[in-house]
Amino acid sequence: MKKIIIIGGGIAGLSAGIFARKNGFESEILEKNRRLGGECTGWDRQGYHIDGCIHWLVGTKTGTPIHDLWITVGALDGVEIFNPESFLAFEHDGVTVHFYRDLDRLKSSWLELSPEDKGAIEDFCQAIKRLQSYEIPVEKPEDLMTLMQRIRLMISLKDAGMVMKKYGKVSLKDYASTFKHPALKAALASFLPESYSASFIFFALAAFTRGQASIPYGGSRALAMRMVERYLSLGGTIEAPCEAIDLNIDHKKISQVICHNGKIFEANYVIAACDAHVLYERLLKGKYSDHDFQKRYSNPADYPLASQILVTLGYEGTADNLPRSLSFPVTPFEIHQSPIDRLTITHYGHEPAFAPEGHTLITCAINQFHEDYDAWDALAQDSDAYYQEKERIANAVHQAIETHFPLMKGKLKVLDVATPKTYERYCNAYRGAFMPFLPTVQGKMMTHTGRIKDLDNLFLTGQWLQPPGGLPVAVVAGKDTIMRICKQEKKPFISC
Ligand SMILES: Cc1cc2nc3c(=O)[nH]c(=O)nc-3n(C[C@H](O)[C@H](O)[C@H](O)COP(=O)(O)OP(=O)(O)OC[C@H]3O[C@@H](n4cnc5c(N)ncnc54)[C@H](O)[C@@H]3O)c2cc1C
The missing domain is CATH 3.50.50.60 (FAD/NAD(P)-binding domain)
Structure with a gap:
């Protein structure tokens, strides 16, 4: 053998x-x-289990090729799937933009918020709907395909191709600016840094709204x-x-x-x-x-890589009345001389076993890019300075959450802080990146x-x-x- x-x-x-x-x-x-x-992976801290990865798993919809593959490798055998109601709730100047799983609900909530964006909202939802038929090619890689198989693949990717053609070279910033309402503009622009291709958002939301990207x-x-x-x-x-x-x-x-x-x-x-x-x-x-x-x-x-700081907190209480992922403005604080003026938190209320009884795990992820990694790399040469900086950021996050949610005051504790150096150390991940080169407009x-x-x-x-x-x-x-x-x-x- x-x-x-x-x-x-x-x-x-x-x-x-x-x-x-x-x-x-x-x-x-x-x-x-x-x-x-x-x-x-995930790791345990002070009676909590910190889930270090899956926010959404493409392949949770039964009867699709990628789901079948997950079953074949044993990953989803007999596993229940949690379908969050929304991908993200985004607070801006007193209003909240919801990226609902139900596309009709998303559309009507956005139209209610901003009737003057009717055209842009309809185009947005139409592109998402069009992409809902997209399946990740699973059967075999292109280099092993016959000419006929390649032609069939191209035909099956027709809708994806049209969305790529229309939005592939449009930056997220430019796409967001086609909306008039400041909250919609800000919510769309917040998904990724501004030079990234707008196409990403359509693929992500198409998978999410058809139940193919759950947890x-x-x-x-x-x-x-x-x-x-x-x-x-x-x-x-x-x-x-x-x-x-x-x-x-x-x-x-x-x-x-x-x-x-x-x-x-x-x-x-x-x-x-x-x-x-x-x-x-x-x-x-x-x-x-x-x-x-x-x-x-x-x-x-042109080929940026993304990593993150992950601050994890234990909350003495339940978060049932909060959207699973929520982005909200905060009093700015700095990380590596860049202002952080908004945070996104995710709670794990759907996983009671991840926290002691009556408590909830909350994570806060802050994206980190090229210069951030360099700053962490330099800082990590001095372990005291590195740990102090982690603590400073954790305290700033802790305080910002308490300020935004006064009911949580005195009931939060920091469990852990991971940085790009953590991902590099643990997995040998290049510059701490958790995904490869994402599509930008130039790349x-x-x-x-x-x-x-x-x-x-x-x-x-x-x-x-x-x-x-x-x-x-x-x-x-x-x-x-x-x-x-x-x-x-x-x-x-x-x-x-
Ligand atoms: C915080 C975070 C959130 C994420 N969220 C999502 C999500 O919601 N949905 C999603 O689809 N993906 C998500 N991802 C990405 C996803 O986790 C990765 O795409 C995927 O796990 C990569 O798998 P891999 O096997 O290619 O690489 P890795 O997971 O990096 O595996 C490589 C393995 O090789 C080992 N290794 C490295 N060097 C050596 C060596 N010299 N000798 C022996 N072993 C070595 C490493 O320890 C590691 O175990 C997330 C990642 C992170 C970090």
């Missing part, structure tokens, strides 16, 4: 491992952390653990903690994977299911760099096969292969990599 070594036990590595076993390969996952799941009960860590169980039940093996630090290369092949704990692994194939930058720069030492990735790494203006989208030029038995997989990344891309990419290996082995691929 041929053997595959998989470096990284995140969702892509687990997906690759599961399909490797289903297709008759010996499989061993090497994971740097004790626990598998990668960025799809599995139990959270992110539980989802990853179900995949681990599926992998182990199929006979896969795991070495953890075990960080790959070097690759020996012999005649265009990886002959050995060298690990931090001194162990050496040999296999017929090696799949790098870790961060792409770790593969190209640390493991391959820059000797096999890839033009497409290099172009993006060296141009952060071109990249899809990558994961093949490494001049190396025959090494494949990159994971969310970096395709925008916008995230969990669905990771699970599809892991499967696709095994399809490519089956093709190389000239054997049929078994998908279920």
